[in-house]
Amino acid sequence: MKTRYILLCLVALAATVFAQVGVAPPYDNSKRPALPLPAAYQLAFTALGPATNQLYCVEAHLMMDFGEPRWSFTFIRGPRVHVSDVS
Numbered sequence: 001m002k003t004r005y006i007l008l009c010l011v012a013l014a015a016t017v018f019a020q021v022g023v024a025p026p027y028d029n030s031k032r033p034a035l036p037l038p039a040a041y042q043l044a045f046t047a048l049g050p051a052t053n054q055l056y057c058v059e060a061h062l063m064m065d066f067g068e069p070r071w072s073f074t075f076i077r078g079p080r081v082h083v084s085d086v087s
Contacts, residue, residue, distance in 0.1 A: 033062060033069040040071035048075065 033045075037060065045052055059074035 033071070035071065037071065041073065044071070044073045044075075051077075 041057070041060065043082075048055060055075040055077050057073055058076045059072075061072055063070045063072050
């Protein structure tokens with residue numbers, strides 16, 4: 001019985017350690033993004049392909065939560081179409 005608790009604690013400790021390894025520190029907001037807005041928009045525009053004749057960009061914002069910043073665009077035709085994580 002005692003062995004089960006020890007094994008359970010070891011597994012929980014290992015899971016906690018491995019969960020912390022993948023977490024990146026927050027991005028430094030004083031730095032400019034590596035990809036400027038016009039270039040990111042061009043990538044999103046290219047990713048949409050022929051649908052660009054029917055869609056309009058209604059929103060663009062820079063996501064800087066963790067890791068490298070990513071541009072996120074929202075295109076609309078009727079219902080919203082969301083293209084995110086353009087980096």
